[in-house]
Amino acid sequence: MMKKSLRNIYLALIFILLYAPIITLMVLSFNASKSRAKWGGFTFKWYIELFQNQAIMESLYLTLLLAFLSAFIATIIGTAACIGINRMKKGPQSIIMGITNIPLLNAEIVTGISFMLMFIAFDISLGFNTVLIGHISFNIPYVILSVMPKVKQTGKSSYEAALDLGATPIYAFWKVILPDILPGILSGFLLSFTMSLDDFIITYFTKGRGINTLSTKIYSEVKKGIKPEMYALSTLLFLSVLILLILVNRLPKAKEKINNK
Amino acid sequence: MNKTFFKKYFISGPYLFWMIAFTIIPICLVIYYGLTDKSGTFTLQNIMSITTPEHFKALWLSLLLSLASTVICLLLAYPLAMILKGLSVNKNSFIVFIFILPMWMNFLLRTLAWQTILEKNGVLNTLLEILHLPSLNIINTPYAIIFGMVYNFLPFMVLPIYNVLIKIDDNVIHAAKDLGANSVQTFFKIIFPLSIPGVISGITMVFIPSLTTFVISNLLGGGKIYLIGNIIEQEFTTAYNWHLGSGLSMVLMVFILLNMILTFKFDKGEGGAVL
Numbered sequence: 001m002m003k004k005s006l007r008n009i010y011l012a013l014i015f016i017l018l019y020a021p022i023i024t025l026m027v028l029s030f031n032a033s034k035s036r037a038k039w040g041g042f043t044f045k046w047y048i049e050l051f052q053n054q055a056i057m058e059s060l061y062l063t064l065l066l067a068f069l070s071a072f073i074a075t076i077i078g079t080a081a082c083i084g085i086n087r088m089k090k091g092p093q094s095i096i097m098g099i100t101n102i103p104l105l106n107a108e109i110v111t112g113i114s115f116m117l118m119f120i121a122f123d124i125s126l127g128f129n130t131v132l133i134g135h136i137s138f139n140i141p142y143v144i145l146s147v148m149p150k151v152k153q154t155g156k157s158s159y160e161a162a163l164d165l166g167a168t169p170i171y172a173f174w175k176v177i178l179p180d181i182l183p184g185i186l187s188g189f190l191l192s193f194t195m196s197l198d199d200f201i202i203t204y205f206t207k208g209r210g211i212n213t214l215s216t217k218i219y220s221e222v223k224k225g226i227k228p229e230m231y232a233l234s235t236l237l238f239l240s241v242l243i244l245l246i247l248v249n250r251l252p253k254a255k256e257k258i259n260n261k
Numbered sequence: 262m263n264k265t266f267f268k269k270y271f272i273s274g275p276y277l278f279w280m281i282a283f284t285i286i287p288i289c290l291v292i293y294y295g296l297t298d299k300s301g302t303f304t305l306q307n308i309m310s311i312t313t314p315e316h317f318k319a320l321w322l323s324l325l326l327s328l329a330s331t332v333i334c335l336l337l338a339y340p341l342a343m344i345l346k347g348l349s350v351n352k353n354s355f356i357v358f359i360f361i362l363p364m365w366m367n368f369l370l371r372t373l374a375w376q377t378i379l380e381k382n383g384v385l386n387t388l389l390e391i392l393h394l395p396s397l398n399i400i401n402t403p404y405a406i407i408f409g410m411v412y413n414f415l416p417f418m419v420l421p422i423y424n425v426l427i428k429i430d431d432n433v434i435h436a437a438k439d440l441g442a443n444s445v446q447t448f449f450k451i452i453f454p455l456s457i458p459g460v461i462s463g464i465t466m467v468f469i470p471s472l473t474t475f476v477i478s479n480l481l482g483g484g485k486i487y488l489i490g491n492i493i494e495q496e497f498t499t500a501y502n503w504h505l506g507s508g509l510s511m512v513l514m515v516f517i518l519l520n521m522i523l524t525f526k527f528d529k530g531e532g533g534a535v536l
Contacts (some may be wrong), residue, residue, distance in 0.1 A: 007347075010341070014337070015359075017412060018360070019363065019391075020364055021366075021370075021378065022363060022366050022379055023279030025370055039357055046399065048318055077276050078276065079271045081275070081277075083268050084271070084272040084276075096280070098525075101521075102284055103284060104471065106514075107474045107517060110288075110291065110510050110517070113493070113503075113506060114291045114510075116497065117290045117507070118283075118287040118331045118505065121290055136283075137283040140279065160511060171383075192339060197365065198364045201370060205497070214367055215367060218367060219380055219476070222479075222480065224491050231370070234367055237365060237424075241362070241365040242365075245358060249355075250449035
């Protein structure tokens with residue numbers, strides 16, 4: 001009994017630690033006073049002004065576009081890589097997996113400056129494309145780590161059986177391999193999307209002057225003071241993801257219930 | 262022979278190209294810049310500049326703060342992972358969900374929110390005042406930076422440890438108990454040794470980002486506390502001395518390399534504990 005309540009207190013404390021800043025930001029988004037230190041009454045003003053703020057809307061669009069494109073491209077390259085790597089002999093396989101781990105284990109600041117040096121050395125002007133390349137690069141390892149275990153589980157025999165029964169390799173891939181590894185692909189995509197959305201350091205070093213994602217925009221506003229519209233935007237983003245994820249988690253259960261009846 | 266080789270492996274071709282172009286070449290460039298001066302001649306000066314008092318102090322402080330935050334994360338995360346395992350929520354995804362969800366709120370904003378909470382007249386001190394407790398002044402000190410590191414990187418410690426713990430077969434634990442081990446013995450002789458791969462990958466995933474951060478120190482340290490990350494960032498964005506910045510990055514890479522060697526030694530090629 002004692003042990004159980006201790007356990008619950010501990011869980012609650014960690015939960016507070018994780019979610020206190022999020023609650024704070026949500027409360028701030030309704031704060032009529034521009035200062036973060038004072039409560040100036042309840043308002044919806046920032047939510048209305050958010051949609052009229054061109055600069056914020058533009059960086060939101062850019063952030064989402066980057067997250068989607070980089071996650072999508074990384075998922076394709078990463079999944080294809082897993083299938084190929086899985087066919088290799090042990091030696092090359094472990095070398096490639098070792099190199100794949102480099103971006104995960106390396107410091108982001110080192111990765112960021114190494115990209116910046118390369119783009120400048122090869123005279124590629126910094127902009128949307130360079131940020132996209134940076135994001136794809138740090139997303140691919142996440143995709144490979146999510147998909148690889150599934151590819152290993154699938155094994156060769158069912159694929160070979162499909163080929164023996166007359167399926168073309170592409171047909172066999174769609175019908176046999178893909179359904180098996182799909183959960184890995186989806187979680188790789190989602191993880192990549194989240195990482196890209198939350199990234200600041202790589203974007204900071206590869207973006208050049210003209211463009212801003214939400215992260216770099218917030219960072220540039222730190223000294224002048226963050227616009228309260230930002231709090232409103234992040235509250236909206238957070239809530240929409242929360243609702244989406246709850247729905248996604250509920251759907252399979254609801255389906256099961258219907259099927260069981 | 263050649264044709265089958267091509268057919269078998271071409272599917273991973275795009276990634277192999279990507280890996281060489283965007284992982285290997287950039288790192289080689291950092292090393293090239295780090296070992297040369299502006300005229301392109303070989304020099305060790307960029308690396309040796311770590312011994313100047315200003316740079317060395319930053320590196321020392323970074324090491325101290327990141328070690329502290331790694332230890333705190335481990336102490337917080339291990340019991341947490343044990344509790345989560347004990348809850349036997351068979352929905353693995355739910356726990357991942359709780360820890361990944363905060364990431365959908367921008368990392369900079371979340372860290373800034375701690376500024377609001379920890380400030381002199383912030384939320385925390387107001388609460389403490391209501392409870393008639395002494396106020397806490399940690400904003401703009403190294404303690405606030407440690408706090409920010411623990412907050413930001415705790416999930417990266419919890420998830421690998423949790424992933425390893427739930428894979429431990431309960432029968433092994435039952436066997437130990439049947440053979441007369443008490444719960445302390447079971448923990449130190451069975452559970453902890455089996456969870457070491459998770460602990461090691463957790464340590465890596467907290468220590469390296471803490472050691473190299475420049476954002477957390479900037480936001481919670483009031484811009485007056487310089488970590489090695491801040492110095493490198495300034496060399497690239499304001500001082501435009503890329504050679505010096507690359508040299509200092511190479512010093513950081515030595516620490517990363519040491520960490521990688523350690524990881525591979527304990528984690529014998531499994532790597533899966535990361536996710």
